[in-house]
Amino acid sequence: MGIFDKIFKAVPEEEKLTQQEAFAGIALAMAGADGSIAESEWAGIVNYIRRLRIYDNFSNPAFDKLFDKLFRILRNQGPGALVNASVEGLSEDLRLTAFACAVDIALADGVLEEEEKELINQMAESLEIPEQTAISIIEVMIIKNKA
Template sequence: MGLFRKLFRDQKLDPNSLSQAEALAAIAVAALAADGYLLDEERQSLVSAMAGLQVFKKYSSQQRLKLLEKLFDLLRQKGAHTLVHSAKDALPPKLRETAFAVAINMVMADGTLVESEREFLRQLEEVLEIPDAVASQMVKSMLIKNKG
C-alpha cells in the first residue's frame, strides 16, 4: 500500500456526502491548495474550468461559487488528504481522468509548478488509479497548453 493511501485510510467524509460534480471540484480545490497559497487568479481559473465541464452545466454561477465555498471550508476543516480520498470514492472511474486533468490545470494556473504541486500530482495519480502512461501524457499535454 502506497504512502498516500496509508495517509488516507480511515480519513474520509461520509461516502454519500459528495456528488460527482462536488467530487470533481473537490479534487480541483485540493490541487489549488497543493502549494500552500491560493491566489485570486487560481480561484478564477477554477471558476472558469467548472463552467466548461459537463458535470456543472446545470449549476448556475451562484451555485458553483457556493459549492466552492463549501469545499474550501471542508479543506480547512478536514484537510486535502481527506477531501481527495472522499472525492475519489464519489467519482466513477470514467471521471477520474477528468479530475486528474483538472487538477493538473489547477496546479499550473499560476504559471509555475513547484515541488509540492509535483508531489500532489504524483500522489493523486496513485489515489485515482491513473495509469502511469496516461498520467505522463496528460501532464505533458498540459505543460504544452500552459506555455502559451
Template sequence: MGLFDKIFNEVPEEDKLSKQEAFAGIALAMAGADGSISQAEWDGIVNYIRRLRLYDNFSGPAFDKMFDKLFRILKSQGASALVASSIDGLPDDLKLTAFACAVDIALADGVVEDDEKDIINQLAESLQIPEETAISIIEVLIIKNKA
C-alpha cells in the first residue's frame, strides 16, 4: 500500500461502524455492488439480520438510523469503501457469517454480476478467509439458491 492509499483509505470518524453496522454494511455493500438493490437482495439482508442475536436489542428506529448511515456511505463512497469501513468494525467471530451472508445476497437474484464477484473477492481477501473455505461456502450457497 502506498502513502496516498494510506491517507485516502482512512475511515473518517463519522463512518466508523459498530459490529452491528459493520455486519449490515457488508450485506448492503454486496447488494449495492452492481449499482442497484433488488427486492430479493433487500429481503435477504432483512431476513439475515432478523435471525441474528446480534440485533436482538435493535428497535425499528435503531434499524432506520443504522441503514441511513450505511446508505449514506454506500451512495457517497461506493460499495468497496463500505466494505472497507465494515471490515474495520467486524469482530473475528462474525467474519465467516458475514461472508456467507454476502454470498447468499449476491446469489439471491439469480445473477452474480462482475461487481458482485469483485466484492466477494475483496471480502474473502480482507476477511482472510482461506480459499478452500470460501469456495465451500460459495458452493453450498449456490445449492441453497437453486430452489
C-alpha cells in the first residue's frame, strides 16, 4: 500500500454515492479540506446545490440524509476519500461543474489554504480535467471572488 493509498482510502461498498451525493461530496470535501467548514463555504455549497436541476426533487429531509452520509465519510475517512468516492459516482457531464463549484467554495472565505490547493490538484487529476481548463476555471473563480 502506497502513501496515497493510505491517505485516500477507498470508501466501503455500502457507502457508494449517487450522482447527487457525489456532486455534493466534491463540494463538501473542498469545504472540509482545511479541517473546518467556514460559514461562507457552507453557504456556497447550499447555494450551488439549490440551483441545480439534479436536486429538483430533493426535500429537506432528503438533503439532511444526503449530508449525514457525506459528513460521515468526511469525518471518518477524510476529504481525499470523499473526493475518490464522489468521482466514482459523478457523471462525465457534471465533472467540470463540480470542479468549478469546489474551486469557488475554496475561494469563498478569501483564504486558500495549502490543504485546499492540494485538494484542488487532486480533484483536477481525479476528475480528468485538462490542465489548461482547470487553470481557466481557477482564474475565473479568483476574479469572481475578488468582490
